Each structure stands twice: as C-alpha cells, then as structure tokens.
Amino acid sequence: MAETKYIFVTGGVVSSLGKGIISSSLGKLLQARGYNITIQKFDPYINIDPGTLNPYEHGECYVTVDGMETDLDLGHYERFTGIQTTKANSMTTGRIYKSVIDKERRGDYLGKTIQVVPHITDEIKRNIKLLGQKFHYDFVITEIGGTIGDIESAPFIEAIRQLKWELGKRAINMHLTYVPFLKAAGELKTKPTQHSVKELQSIGIQPDILVLRTEKHLGDGIRKKVAAFCNVDFDCVVQSEDLPSIYEVPVNMQNQGLDAAVLRKCNEPIEPAPQLGPWKAFLERREKATKTVNIGLVGKYDLQDAYKSIRESLSQAGTYNDHKTVISFINSEKLTEENVAEKLAGLDGIVICPGFGQRGIAGKIIAAHHTRTHDIPTFGICLGMQMMVIEFARNVLGYADANSREMDEKTPHNVIDIMEEQKNITNMGGTMRLGAYECLLRQGSRAFDIYRKEHIQERHRHRYEFNNNFEKEYERNGMKCVGRNPESELVEIVEIPSLKWYIGTQFHPEYQSTVLNPHPLFLDFVKTAIEQHKNK
Ligand code: GLN
Numbered sequence: 001m002a003e004t005k006y007i008f009v010t011g012g013v014v015s016s017l018g019k020g021i022i023s024s025s026l027g028k029l030l031q032a033r034g035y036n037i038t039i040q041k042f043d044p045y046i047n048i049d050p051g052t053l054n055p056y057e058h059g060e061c062y063v064t065v066d067g068m069e070t071d072l073d074l075g076h077y078e079r080f081t082g083i084q085t086t087k088a089n090s091m092t093t094g095r096i097y098k099s100v101i102d103k104e105r106r107g108d109y110l111g112k113t114i115q116v117v118p119h120i121t122d123e124i125k126r127n128i129k130l131l132g133q134k135f136h137y138d139f140v141i142t143e144i145g146g147t148i149g150d151i152e153s154a155p156f157i158e159a160i161r162q163l164k165w166e167l168g169k170r171a172i173n174m175h176l177t178y179v180p181f182l183k184a185a186g187e188l189k190t191k192p193t194q195h196s197v198k199e200l201q202s203i204g205i206q207p208d209i210l211v212l213r214t215e216k217h218l219g220d221g222i223r224k225k226v227a228a229f230c231n232v233d234f235d236c237v238v239q240s241e242d243l244p245s246i247y248e249v250p251v252n253m254q255n256q257g258l259d260a261a262v263l264r265k266c267n268e269p270i271e272p273a274p275q276l277g278p279w280k281a282f283l284e285r286r287e288k289a290t291k292t293v294n295i296g297l298v299g300k301y302d303l304q305d306a307y308k309s310i311r312e313s314l315s316q317a318g319t320y321n322d323h324k325t326v327i328s329f330i331n332s333e334k335l336t337e338e339n340v341a342e343k344l345a346g347l348d349g350i351v352i353c354p355g356f357g358q359r360g361i362a363g364k365i366i367a368a369h370h371t372r373t374h375d376i377p378t379f380g381i382c383l384g385m386q387m388m389v390i391e392f393a394r395n396v397l398g399y400a401d402a403n404s405r406e407m408d409e410k411t412p413h414n415v416i417d418i419m420e421e422q423k424n425i426t427n428m429g430g431t432m433r434l435g436a437y438e439c440l441l442r443q444g445s446r447a448f449d450i451y452r453k454e455h456i457q458e459r460h461r462h463r464y465e466f467n468n469n470f471e472k473e474y475e476r477n478g479m480k481c482v483g484r485n486p487e488s489e490l491v492e493i494v495e496i497p498s499l500k501w502y503i504g505t506q507f508h509p510e511y512q513s514t515v516l517n518p519h520p521l522f523l524d525f526v527k528t529a530i531e532q533h534k535n536k
Contacts (some may be wrong), residue, residue: 067435
C-alpha cells in the first residue's frame with residue numbers, strides 16, 4: 001500500500017462498549033489479509049500515563065516492552081494481534097499538553113498565543129501520524145478513550161475532524177454505540193445511537209462505519225433504520241452482540257464483513273475473506289474444553305479489570321491444556337490463618353497477585369504459607385513473588401521480622417530491599433524499573449525446563465527487589481534463585497524445586513501472553529494445577 005490509512009475508533013452513549021476489543025478484532029482481520037497494522041490509544045485524561053492511577057479508577061496498568069505504563073487496552077491489542085506496542089502507541093492529554101508547553105518554553109512558537117486550536121490539535125495530529133510515518137504501516141487504528149460529547153475529548157475529536165478532511169479517503173471513522181433493550185416495552189431502542197451520531201455530525205464528523213453494541217440480536221430492520229437515520233451504508237452497520245468469549249469477536253466481525261466494509265471505505269481492493277485458521281483452531285479447542293481447572297487469585301482489588309492480563313493468560317493457558325479455567329478471586333484483606341484452608345479449598349492452583357503498599361499483604365503471606373506447606377501449585381507475580389520470599393524467611397529461615405523495605409523501613413531482615421538506583425528517586429510517575437529486561441535462567445531449574453532456553457526477556461514494573469545478601473541462606477534451605485539479570489545480578493525468579501509448582505517471578509509474564517503465543521509459565525502452571533485436580 002502506498003500511503004498509510006487511518007481508522008479512528010470513537011464511542012458514544014456509554015463507556016465500556018468494548019472499543020478496545022473491536023479495535024483489536026479489526027486489527028486482527030486486516031492483518032490476516034496481509035496488511036501491516038498497528039493500534040494506538042489516545043486517552044483524554046490529564047495524567048501523563050495511568051501509572052499513578054489506582055486500579056479502581058482505571059483497571060490494570062499495562063506495561064510495554066519499552067517501559068511505558070499504559071492503558072489495559074494495549075494488552076488486548078497485543079493479545080489479539082501479536083504486535084508489540086511501544087510508548088508511541090499510547091498518548092494522553094497530559095503528554096500532549098506537556099509537549100506543547102515544553103515547546104513554548106523553548107521558544108518554538110515565539111510571538112504566538114498558544115491555543116487549543118491549532119496548537120493542541122496540531123500536536124494531537126502529529127502524534128496520531130507518528131507511527132504511520134515512521135514505520136509505514138498500511139493501517140493505523142487509533143482508539144479514542146472516553147465517550148463522544150465529553151468536554152475533555154473535544155480537542156481529540158476536533159483533530160480527527162481535521163485529519164479526515166486533510167486525508168480524504170485515507171481516514172475513516174468507526175463509531176461504537178449502544179442499542180439498549182427496554183424490557184417493559186419489549187423493544188430495542190436506536191434513539192441513543194441516533195443522538196450520538198448527531199453529536200458527532202454536529203462536530204463535523206460523519207461516521208463511515210457504525211458498530212452497535214447490543215445484548216440482543218438486531219434484525220435487518222433495525223440496521224436499516226440506523227443506516228438511514230445516520231447517513232451510513234447498510235453494510236457498514238454491524239452489530240456487536242454479547243458473546244461467550246471476547247476471542248470470538250474477530251470471527252463475528254468477519255462474518256458481518258466489517259473488514260471488507262473498512263477496505264471499501266478506504267478504496268482498497270477486497271479479496272475473499274481469509275481463513276483465520278490458527279485463530280479458529282484456538283476457538284474450537286476452547287469450545288471443546290469442558291473440564292474445568294480452578295485457579296484462585298489472591299489480591300486486594302475485587303474488580304475484573306485489575307488483573308486483566310493475568311486472567312487472560314490463565315484463560316489462554318486453560319484452552320491450550322484443553323480445560324476451562326475457572327478463576328475465583330480471594331480478597332487477601334480477608335484472609336486469616338483461621339480461614340485460609342477453607343477459603344482456598346477446592347482450588348487447584350493459586351496466583352499471588354502483584355500490587356503496592358501495605359494493604360492486603362498479610363493475607364498474601366498467609367496464602368503463600370498455606371500453599372507452600374500443603375504443596376498447592378502457586379505462582380507469585382511481582383509483589384506476589386516478594387511475599388513468597390518474605391514468608392519463607394519468616395517461617396523457614398526463622399526471621400520473624402523479615403519484610404520488604406516497602407512495608408517496613410527498619411527491619412534488619414530486609415529480604416526484599418529497595419533497588420540501588422531507586423534510592424534517590426522522589427518523583428512517583430514513570431520512575432520504577434519498567435519494561436523488558438534480560439534474564440538468565442539456571443540450567444536444570446524448573447524455570448529453565450519450562451522456557452527451554454537460557455536467555456529470556458520479560459517486562460517489569462517495580463522498585464523493590466530480592467536482597468542478594470540473603471541468597472545463600474535461601475539456597476541452602478531450598479528456595480532457589482534461578483533467574484537473574486546478567487548485568488545487575490538482580491534475582492528475577494525464585495522456585496522451590498521440591499514442591500510441585502512454587503515459582504515466583506519479579507517480572508510480569510502476563511504482559512507477554514497472547515492468544516496464538518501463550519506464555520510457557522502460565523501453560524505449565526495450569527498444567528500442574530490440572531494434575532493437582534486429578535490427584536484430589
Ligand atoms: N510493590 C512492589 C515493588 O515496587 C511490587 C510491584 C508490583 O507488584 N508490580 O517492588
């Protein structure tokens with residue numbers, strides 16, 4: 001393709017319509033047709049990145065290979081398409097303003113008054129086009145966070161209006177809306193969609209494609225009505241019904257011709273629809289897997305989105321082990337020594353989740369103790385790994401006051417310590433050890449067996465780290481430090497080889513598990529949990 005084409009994905013009526021899933025699905029379908037694509041997210045909030053946001057506000061914080069803390073939608077982009085996103089795939093109002101203000105201080109605009117239009121909108125446009133220009137993608141899909149009509153998204157929408165005008169057929173808008181079903185009336189209602197499209201039109205954007213989110217199937221009559229009221233071609237009105245799994249969405253979109261409609265709107269030739277072989281094989285395997293494996297997530301955020309990538313990684317691993325992963329959340333704040341056996345009963349494997357701060361860590365330590373002493377497969381991730389290490393120090397090495405410096409600044413048994421380079425850092429935003437780092441695995445270890453190689457790369461997000469001064473004691477007593485950063489010597493993986501599966505990783509493997517490339521650690525963990533289930 002000669003020039004990059006731009007697809008802008010906006011949402012109306014309500015939030016949480018699944019713009020991220022639709023963007024990922026469209027990306028997947030275009031990719032299957034041989035196009036080189038990328039997907040980026042522009043979020044209208046003022047934070048520079050979501051790194052300082054509470055998961056209750058924003059769900060999980062996803063980390064890219066190059067160390068950007070981003071929106072969880074980037075996780076969907078990677079899981080669906082297998083592309084690796086970077087810092088440039090994620091933008092916020094905060095970063096746009098910061099860049100404009102920095103330029104103003106440098107004198108780049110000398111003599112001028114800096115305004116939302118054109119300076120902020122120009123900066124948004126420049127950033128939207130950045131990836132396409134640099135890597136010559138065929139398609140760049142840009143998802144705009146929030147809902148049409150929000151005050152804060154106005155400059156982004158204005159930038160899209162301008163780009164659509166400037167780029168002509170090279171830019172289209174795909175708008176997602178909601179079609180509610182009113183039970184009392186027994187009817188599906190299109191008026192909110194009509195209003196949302198009017199709102200877009202009043203800003204000067206004519207949507208090219210409409211995706212109608214619905215809990216009930218929409219007949220052709222409704223699609224025709226929407227098409228007529230909104231000036232959109234009939235074949236460009238598709239529906240996104242609730243499906244048993246988000247991974248079915250690409251196939252559903254292909255069956256309705258979403259990708260073909262996009263190509264037609266962009267003046268691209270339309271070849272017959274591709275087979276999606278491996279993807280469909282994954283779905284078939286998933287459907288056939290009826291036996292269940294029960295995994296418990298021990299964490300403090302009782303919210304689906306808080307551990308999104310971990311949940312998806314476990315679910316993918318279930319499919320590849322021909323099982324359905326059933327995930328239960330166990331609130332670590334409510335775990336006590338008295339109730340731990342009861343709360344973890346019936347679970348075949350336990351994940352001790354990542355996190356920050358004091359709240360809920362006592363429960364994580366209790367869980368780690370219970371699963372270690374009862375040989376229940378356990379996977380500790382980041383803070384979860386640190387809690388495994390602390391539990392081992394307290395109950396095996398005999399240091400009752402062992403702790404992380406994050407929780408107790410004064411303990412002499414700081415088995416988890418602040419990293420050297422973190423000691424003088426005062427700013428909280430974007431200053432952790434972030435992104436992909438190399439790790440060297442010890443031959444003969446369980447981790448080495450699982451990865452089947454010595455050199456791996458995994459993504460990180462932390463300030464604290466295993467204290468190497470205690471390493472010998474751990475090793476002597478059965479907890480092995482089997483993964484290590486070759487430059488800094490930081491311990492990245494611990495395991496207890498005498499147990500069925502007791503592995504903690506300082507990194508976050510969940511960021512790298514995709515539908516077609518599931519992560520080996522999750523695959524092996526779930527496999528062991530299934531064996532545990534059978535042995536019960
Ligand atoms: N709070 C811990 C640290 O900063 C763990 C972070 C995490 O779980 N992502 O090291």
